[in-house]
Amino acid sequence: MHERLLKAIDARADDLVALTAELIRFPTVNPPGEAYRPCAEYIGERLRKRGFGIEYVRGEGAPGDTDRYPRTNVVARFDGRSPGPCVHFNSHVDVVEAGDGWSLDPFAGIVKDGRVYGRGACDMKGGLAASVIAVEAFMEAYPDFPGSIEISGTVDEESGGFGGVAHLAKLGYFSKPKVDHVIIPEPLNKERICLGHRGVWWAEIETKGEIAHGSMPFLGDNAVRHMGAVLAAFEAELFPALDRKRTKMPVVPEGARRSTMNINSIHGGQTEDFRPGLPSPNVPDWCRLTIDRRFLLEEKLGDVKREVTSILDRLKRERPKFDYDIRDLMEVQPTMTERDAPVVKAVAQGIMEIFEREPDYVISPGTYDQKHVARIGHLFDCIAYGPGILDLAHRPDEWVGIDDMVQSAKVMAVGLNVLLRGGAS
Numbered sequence: 001m002h003e004r005l006l007k008a009i010d011a012r013a014d015d016l017v018a019l020t021a022e023l024i025r026f027p028t029v030n031p032p033g034e035a036y037r038p039c040a041e042y043i044g045e046r047l048r049k050r051g052f053g054i055e056y057v058r059g060e061g062a063p064g065d066t067d068r069y070p071r072t073n074v075v076a077r078f079d080g081r082s083p084g085p086c087v088h089f090n091s092h093v094d095v096v097e098a099g100d101g102w103s104l105d106p107f108a109g110i111v112k113d114g115r116v117y118g119r120g121a122c123d124m125k126g127g128l129a130a131s132v133i134a135v136e137a138f139m140e141a142y143p144d145f146p147g148s149i150e151i152s153g154t155v156d157e158e159s160g161g162f163g164g165v166a167h168l169a170k171l172g173y174f175s176k177p178k179v180d181h182v183i184i185p186e187p188l189n190k191e192r193i194c195l196g197h198r199g200v201w202w203a204e205i206e207t208k209g210e211i212a213h214g215s216m217p218f219l220g221d222n223a224v225r226h227m228g229a230v231l232a233a234f235e236a237e238l239f240p241a242l243d244r245k246r247t248k249m250p251v252v253p254e255g256a257r258r259s260t261m262n263i264n265s266i267h268g269g270q271t272e273d274f275r276p277g278l279p280s281p282n283v284p285d286w287c288r289l290t291i292d293r294r295f296l297l298e299e300k301l302g303d304v305k306r307e308v309t310s311i312l313d314r315l316k317r318e319r320p321k322f323d324y325d326i327r328d329l330m331e332v333q334p335t336m337t338e339r340d341a342p343v344v345k346a347v348a349q350g351i352m353e354i355f356e357r358e359p360d361y362v363i364s365p366g367t368y369d370q371k372h373v374a375r376i377g378h379l380f381d382c383i384a385y386g387p388g389i390l391d392l393a394h395r396p397d398e399w400v401g402i403d404d405m406v407q408s409a410k411v412m413a414v415g416l417n418v419l420l421r422g423g424a425s
């Protein structure tokens with residue numbers, strides 16, 4: 001149907017591979033936020049040559065932003081011949097540390113056996129490159145298109161996105177009338193449309209005690225034992241209750257189609273700094289636990305919190321000397337774009353044209369930058385769609401398939417054509 005458009009993408013397959021490899025060679029490791037500026041400038045320069053207006057927006061004051069590690073975002077915009085909606089492709093440029101276990105250099109951008117290897121190959125420099133190629137091919141095929149196209153490369157997604165999409169959203173970059181539709185090419189698989197994510201509540205619970213000599217623990221009050229009582233109550237009541245809560249959200253993997261809670265860490269008493277010596281005999285007077293609760297569209301954050309605090313309050317009533325503090329660390333509401341939203345229908349049309357099948361509609365178990373687009377930008381026409389397999393993200397020998405990138409670039413280009421030109425060929 002869109003022969004000219006799809007041919008323009010095939011003609012750019014080598015360019016797509018080269019761009020992905022080039023992006024991987026910027027070691028944009030977060031933390032600390034290495035090489036953000038040169039990576040942003042590389043993207044900006046490429047698009048400037050193709051007529052885009054380029055802005056560099058630093059996430060000043062965001063966590064981690066320093067002169068040594070500036071949180072540099074790039075936003076590129078091209079206005080078509082006539083007014084119309086704006087489609088925005090947003091990719092994060094940061095990657096997590098390489099870690100051990102690689103059989104090749106994680107920042108060399110090595111191409112072999114139909115794949116591009118490297119840290120960030122699938123999460124998500126392959127997706128960023130595919131969106132750039134999709135846009136460039138679209139502009140060549142339909143130079144008179146109406147509306148506008150934006151491409152952004154943003155920072156810090158892996159650490160919450162505060163210096164990246166959240167910062168831009170506060171400045172109006174992810175709101176109407178500037179932007180109408182947002183596609184985030186995260187590696188969710190080329191035949192899937194990701195409509196949103198579950199909610200998040202992180203909190204720190206502290207139990208209190210009283211320090212005393214370890215040989216006479218009855219003279220003090222052991223905060224770690226109090227936390228043990230908290231954990232026992234969680235095991236007996238909370239975890240089974242969470243397991244029973246099911247959602248209509250199509251979360252993948254299926255194990256995440258319910259409420260979950262992880263204990264991220266527990267610390268109490270003296271630190272382990274005494275090593276290689278010996279500890280001193282103290283009754284710990286504090287113990288802290290961080291919890292990571294993922295909740296569902298069907299749940300209210302207030303209820304989610306009350307499930308935990310009601311257990312703590314009951315222990316306070318029933319357990320001698322028990323006292324606690326609880327502190328919120330992060331709150332993210334669950335979000336799910338409607339199945340009949342324009343951007344969903346447009347990308348679905350692309351998937352049907354390229355793969356001759358209906359897309360799978362999924363929800364991510366964890367959050368990504370869509371949360372800021374929805375909550376700060378109040379823009380709800382947003383999805384994640386991109387090449388790559390999520391399971392490979394953050395792992396050794398991460399890779400993205402070249403065919404997958406080419407095909408998903410075609411899907412993005414067809415989707416863009418639906419949104420800006422009504423799908424005309």
Ligand SMILES: [Zn+2]
Pocket residue numbers: 092123124157186187368
């Ligand atoms: Zn990602």
